[in-house]
Amino acid sequence: MTEWVLAAVPAYGPWLVGLVTFLSCLALPVPASIVMLVAGGFAAAGDMALWQVALAAFGGAVLGDQTGFWAARAGGAPLIAQIAPDGPRAAAIAQARAWLVAKGLLAVFLTRWLVSPLGPYANFITGAAHYPWVPFTAAGAAGEAVWVGIYVGAGYALGGNLEAATALAGSVLGLLAAGTVALGLGWWLLRLARREGGA
């Protein structure tokens, strides 16, 4: 399937890139990261325009997020029950729901790129839980911009070598993830130190 999708990228251009990111945001098993890396590579080779690739990937992802969010808002709780009747997935979704209620904005942002496999479920859950639309859309679009930027950017920077671009994207993701956690924990420790110092 991957080989077939890769061959379709130069033939169908940015539309295909947008379609793939759209479908991936609805939890369908399409190779979105590889398509973005390769499209970035084709852009570097001059076969596609970089801005069209980036805009299509971003537009498809945002549209996919909105589709999942509104579908879940309309369908509500029954949809979630259908996705995860029981078993480990249900437990994971229950945990995610508790997390979303407490840290909605950050959760929506981070499930776009840092833990992107959870993104579609975050859309369904926030939609079904009637999480407000404006913060969802703002955090979602910001997160998708990071996701698209990393993959299309890595593909463009290392145009012509998929393996190198994949490794680069992995390093950037790891660096950003670990750095974010380190900053958060550092901030937490600093706050504790101030409180204890003042007491």
Next chain:
Amino acid sequence: MTVLRHHPWLALAFVLALGLTAFFGVRFVRHAIYWSDPAHRNEQVAGWMTVGYIARSWGLDPHDIDAEAGLPRPDQTATGRPMTLQQIADERGVPVGEVIADVEGAIARLRLREAAQELSP
């Protein structure tokens, strides 16, 4: 630094996160240095690639590859878009392996010519 002693688990997590950040930072720099050498980029030619993609990967001029391998230039194709090697093979009614072999031969000859030019005064 009493706060670190009062919250050992939090401190440990912080140090671990710092360590991971450094690990990925070093990995990123090492990759960036390694892949910045064009000779390390050459990617095995495959049917889904366009000549432009291959040229970028191998550090060659796409028009040279087209001419050397006897392929249509992107502005001379039926669709006016760059074609993948698979599409070119389909249009000719030949197996894609044949087109890939043509391109690989062209790359080898272009490389050889480049090397010869560098040697001659």
